[in-house]
Amino acid sequence: xxxxSQPAPSSAQPMDAETLAFIQGVFDLVRAGDPAPLRSLLEKxxxxxxxxxxxxxxxxxxxxxxxxxxxxxxxxxxxxxxxxNDAGQTPIAGAAxxxxxxxxxLxxxxxxxxxxxxxxxxxxxxxxxxxxxxxxxxxxxxxxxxxxAIDSRGMTPLSLAKTMGAADTAALLERIPAA
Numbered sequence: 738x739x740x741x742s743q744p745a746p747s748s749a750q751p752m753d754a755e756t757l758a759f760i761q762g763v764f765d766l767v768r769a770g771d772p773a774p775l776r777s778l779l780e781k782x783x784x785x786x787x788x789x790x791x792x793x794x795x796x797x798x799x800x801x802x803x804x805x806x807x808x809x810x811x812x813x814x815x816x817x818x819x820x821x822n823d824a825g826q827t828p829i830a831g832a833a834x835x836x837x838x839x840x841x842x843l844x845x846x847x848x849x850x851x852x853x854x855x856x857x858x859x860x861x862x863x864x865x866x867x868x869x870x871x872x873x874x875x876x877x878x879x880x881x882x883x884x885x886a887i888d889s890r891g892m893t894p895l896s897l898a899k900t901m902g903a904a905d906t907a908a909l910l911e912r913i914p915a916a
Contacts, residue, residue: 772806775811776814795811803837808840818849819849827858833912859897895911
């Protein structure tokens with residue numbers, strides 16, 4: 738995940754230093770995990786889907802950094818749990834990679850796709866499998882994740898788990914009958 742804090746370029750007039758400082762402050766609030774001031778800004782009209790120049794949304798950064806209450810505030814104010822950054826990554830993939838069960842649960846409860854894959858075809862289940870995130874893999878499977886999905890290199894969650902030496906998730910996935 739990228740964590741740059743400059744706003745995305747636009748065809749509008751360049752922003753002044755005060756506006757840029759404000760935007761930097763918003764991204765700093767999210768990275769720091771401080772929900773109270775962020776809630777106040779959202780209630781005053783701050784767009785919940787605001788993104789930086791790398792396409793990372795506020796919800797992407799909150800998810801990746803593990804700030805559950807910040808993510809909750811953003812989602813309650815309309816943040817899209819499916820918004821991808823410029824690299825095609827989703828908040829749920831970042832949370833699965835980081836091993837954050839409560840964040841994955843929150844994102845799923847707010848409409849994140851259990852099957853959303855990045856440009857390389859890797860799903861959140863694949864990240865959970867690769868990094869031996871057993872509890873997340875079990876959660877995703879209960880929510881309907883496809884244990885037989887194939888990424889752009891022809892790898893399945895099981896083959897990725899085995900390749901990465903992720904014994905717990907490999908054992909879980911081996912118990913699932915072949916498609």
